[in-house]
Amino acid sequence: MGILWLIIVTLIGGTVIGLLGRAVAPGDRDKIPFWLTVGCGIVGMIVGSYLYWALFGDNNGRFDGHAASATNATNGIDWVRHLWQVGVAAVTVMIAATVTGRSSS
Incomplete structure (x- = not known):
């Protein structure tokens, strides 16, 4: 069931981001x-x-009984990480629109 949740979260998160x-x-x-x-x-x-x-995340200490990792770097919701995700997605959208030639001028 773990791989199924990974796929679901990736698809929903990818859609939102x-x-x-x-x-x-x-x-x-x-x-x-x-x-x-x-x-x-x-x-x-x-x-x-x-x-x-x-x-930024490599210097975070331990919390909630585990060490910080790339997928869970802070205690709670990683708002700054989500902003980085949206920024990278915006750049990839611009690249995709340029490569596919679908942006209107």
Whole structure:
């Protein structure tokens, strides 16, 4: 059942992060397909989490009985990590719109 939850969380999180990334990306990026938005969100989730961890999360101490990790770097909700995820998703949305040629000028 663990892999099923991983897939569900990745798809739901990728959808949310991708839509937020598409909303904050500059320009008219609404013409990329939904599946590509979800893909950009999944990339944003993974790359954003590890970028945040590499830059800021490595110096966090132990909490809740475990050491900080890239997927759980603080006690509670990692709001700053989620902002990094949305930022990376916005960049991937801009790249995807450019590569697919679907942005309107």
